[in-house]
Amino acid sequence: MTVPPQLALFPDTAFPHPAQRPARPPAGSAVSPQADLTVRPETLPEGVQWQQVQLEGQLIGYQLKRSRRRTLGLTINDSGLTVALPSWVKLSQAEQILHSKSAWILRKLREYQQRREQLALQSLQWVDGDTLPFMGTPIRLGLDPQVQQIHFEGILGQIRQGQRLLLPLPVDAEPLRVQELTQAWLQKQAKQWFEQRLQHYLDLSGLRASKLRLAAPAKRWGSCNSDGTIMLNWRLIHFHPSIIDYVVAHEVAHLQEMNHGPRFWALVETLYPDFVHARNQLRQYDPGTLPLL
Known part of the structure; x- marks a missing residue:
């Protein structure tokens, strides 16, 4: 999908188990009610x-x-x-x-x-203690040479504010190295989460995709080709799961309707009833405003 403007980083509702669909967020909300x-x-x-x-x-x-x-x-x-x-x-x-x-x-x-x-x-300075949004929630970077591998204190899909992403690096590590490890970890989480959500909406729609591809285009959150390949911008992993779900449902709908006509939006609404709310959030941000991690 070619995105007009932008996508909200911190929409509201908490997201349930990956096998479930997200509950409807209150109209007009953009960040967690507890924020x-x-x-x-x-x-x-x-x-x-x-x-x-x-x-x-x-x-x-x-x-x-x-x-x-x-x-x-x-x-x-x-x-x-x-x-x-x-x-x-x-x-x-x-x-x-x-x-x-x-x-x-x-x-x-x-x-x-x-x-x-x-x-x-x-x-972001890519130093110990920095904060970045992960699935719509601020988490902290921690540099610790004592850890053997990258470790996140939270659970994918159930993130709490302030949880740490621990990197096996000295506290004075070069920012570029911190950035590289963080990017690799974020991309891995994006692949895992997007695959789950894509399968959920494919099962819900009865449609089939030929391939999921992750990229970081400056103008798109996602796209769907006529051969059934769905591309998702991996930097969506910064966003709340309910917003990620909208983008995934949007692209799945394109497997059947390669346009933005009435039948397309009817299918989007069937897959994701609160698409209007999420579409409004798209106007807040655009992919080009996110840092090229």
Whole structure:
């Protein structure tokens, strides 16, 4: 498939066992509902208070400042949510407004979270302690000459934030060597996971593919040739499994419909009911923005 723009790095729902299909993620979500969307700054500007509120089951922190303005103002940027509150408005009234705007607030906070995560990926130094997204979850690189081989503390498909990828290298290893070992490991995980998911959707559709090929094109997340060869961009392994599933289902549908007509999208929806949600996530990132690991 030729991808217009981009794919979200950190969509929501947790992914079940590989033999199962992912549960439907809440519309408009982009990162895990448990993700920390707002972090309290070490220092606050003078006259600003730190407050917290539960929005749709998620605890959100925000900076509250009193203002001479006549109406409540909401600002969301890389620093999180800031609420400018007129002096005559009670905090309880402000929280009522926050609840009424909860969908917009959470969506914007998640968008900024995605941008922060993308920036973190692009600024990798390939040193001990670096963080990179793996299947939609930040994991840490660890260099340890005592380990005999590459070891990941998590389980494929059940990743938890902060789990380490341990490389059998000295702590002061050359970044290029760290990058090479990490890339080899990521490609191996991508091959294993993509093969499982491809087989799942082939079984579901009753279709057959002749071959799965992994590559890293700058303009595509995947493609399907008329001979039945499916190509998947191995860097999709950075993304949440539910998004990987959408791309796989998309390419499987092309085995039957080599177009993007109504029958194609009907088949995609049969294979992956939440394709609209995932397709919207595609607009957030494009393969060319990921570092060439």
